[in-house]
Amino acid sequence: MVVVHTKAELDEVLDEWRQHGDHIALVPTLGNLHSGHISLVELAREHAERVVVSIFVNPTQFGEGEDYDEYPRTLERDTRRLKKSAADVIFAPSVETMYPFGLKDATTVSVPRITENFCGASRPGHFDGVTSIVARLFALVQPVAAVFGQKDYQQQLVIRHMSQDLNLPVKIITGETIRDDDGLAMSSRNQYLTKDERSVAPLLFAVLTEVGTELQSGKRNFAELEANAIAKLSDAGFVVDYFSIRRALNLEVPDRDCDDLVVLAAAQLGDARLIDNTVVTI
Numbered sequence: 001m002v003v004v005h006t007k008a009e010l011d012e013v014l015d016e017w018r019q020h021g022d023h024i025a026l027v028p029t030l031g032n033l034h035s036g037h038i039s040l041v042e043l044a045r046e047h048a049e050r051v052v053v054s055i056f057v058n059p060t061q062f063g064e065g066e067d068y069d070e071y072p073r074t075l076e077r078d079t080r081r082l083k084k085s086a087a088d089v090i091f092a093p094s095v096e097t098m099y100p101f102g103l104k105d106a107t108t109v110s111v112p113r114i115t116e117n118f119c120g121a122s123r124p125g126h127f128d129g130v131t132s133i134v135a136r137l138f139a140l141v142q143p144v145a146a147v148f149g150q151k152d153y154q155q156q157l158v159i160r161h162m163s164q165d166l167n168l169p170v171k172i173i174t175g176e177t178i179r180d181d182d183g184l185a186m187s188s189r190n191q192y193l194t195k196d197e198r199s200v201a202p203l204l205f206a207v208l209t210e211v212g213t214e215l216q217s218g219k220r221n222f223a224e225l226e227a228n229a230i231a232k233l234s235d236a237g238f239v240v241d242y243f244s245i246r247r248a249l250n251l252e253v254p255d256r257d258c259d260d261l262v263v264l265a266a267a268q269l270g271d272a273r274l275i276d277n278t279v280v281t282i
Contacts, residue, residue, distance in 0.1 A: 001083050003075075003090045010052075010091055010140060022049040026143035026170075027087075028134060031055040032072040036178035036186040038085050040147045043175045045086035047145040053082055054091045054137055056098060060106065061129030072188065091141070098136055109135045111158050111165075114251055118154050118264060119275065122241050130155060131162050138163075138170055145171040149178075151185045153262060153277045154251065177276070179205070185276045192272040201269055203236050207243075208278045211263050215245070215280045220256045229265075238267040238274075248279055258282075 004010050017024060025048035027040050033055075044051045055078055062068035075092055082090055099106045108128050114120075115127040138146065148156040160172045178186050182202040193201055207229045214225060222245045229243045247254045248262040259282040266275040 001079075001087055001089065003079055003092060005092055005094065006097055007093075007140060010089070013089055014052075014141065017050050023144045024048050024050045024052060024141060025145040025147065026137060026141045027051065027053045027147050028137050029053060029055055030057050030071065030188065031078050031092075032074045032188040033078045033081050034178075034186045034188065036149060036151070038081065039178050040149060040175045041082065041085045041087050043173065044145065044147045047147075047171070047173060048143070050088045051086055052089045052091055052141050052143065053087045054093075054141075056091075056093055056133070058098070058129060058133040059095060059103060060099075060132055061126050063123050063125060066123070067189075072191070091137075098133065106132065108132050109162065111162050114154070114161055115158055117251065118242050118244065119266060120154070122266065127155070127158050131158060134159055135162065135166075135168075138168055143170055145173055147173045147175055149176075150174050150279075151177040151187065151276060153264060153279075157251065183209075185274075187272075187274070189272050189274070192270065194270055197237075197270045197272065200236055200238075201272075201274060203233065204238065204265060204267060204269075204274055205276050205278075207232055208263050208265055208276055211245070212278045212280045215261060215263070216282065222254070233265075233267055238269050241266040241268065241273075243267075248281075 025044035027044050029037055041051055057071050059068055109131040110128045111131055120127050156174050163170050163172055183205040184202045211225050211229050226243050230240045233240050243265045245261055245263050247258055248260040254261055261280040262277055264277045
């Protein structure tokens, strides 16, 4: 496995692979890798002979007052982890490599509607940053497949929409959420939790699971289920951003006959913003 930082270095590696007829899968990350990321790398290997993992803390997807400057940059540790995985190349570019005209003059890729609610409403401009950087990575790597985690459910739907709408020849693959033994979804931001907050954090997934079970049992008063969940989380110390039951396909408001649902939640617990979801098929 090698680490490359520039477009020229990346092109040299990719050209050699393509000369041998190898297909390439991409796993875009912000770095500070955990077991959830590694599972995405292993999944990517199932879809291509070669796997590129990008590590780039993308400034355009962080809003004012968010943790861009504090976000952990752990390339050396990430490299050690990826050497034991299915990755072939780490692409760790500079901001100048990804935004050659500078951030103020950078082209923006924007997906309407599906980005307007939930994390899109709470973090204005976030998804424009995500789609813009993912589009750049797709152009640089030209993968046949790209893998994203289900924990960021809205994000993978947004990227899927962008890829289909622009006819990008990339198969979008969603990897399952990897969890600690107590159910907490693995996340780089979990390290912001204090010991006491860490003991409370698994309640988020527990409440999501409970609502999923109630939906499976036939309950269809979505507003009541959402309100009860928010109250339970608030009582435990969470500051709930949203807790919502939506259509799994497009995050639209479901009717009572909808059989494919997703329950989405985001909440602040201390300094950590936690997001999670559960998919419910009736």
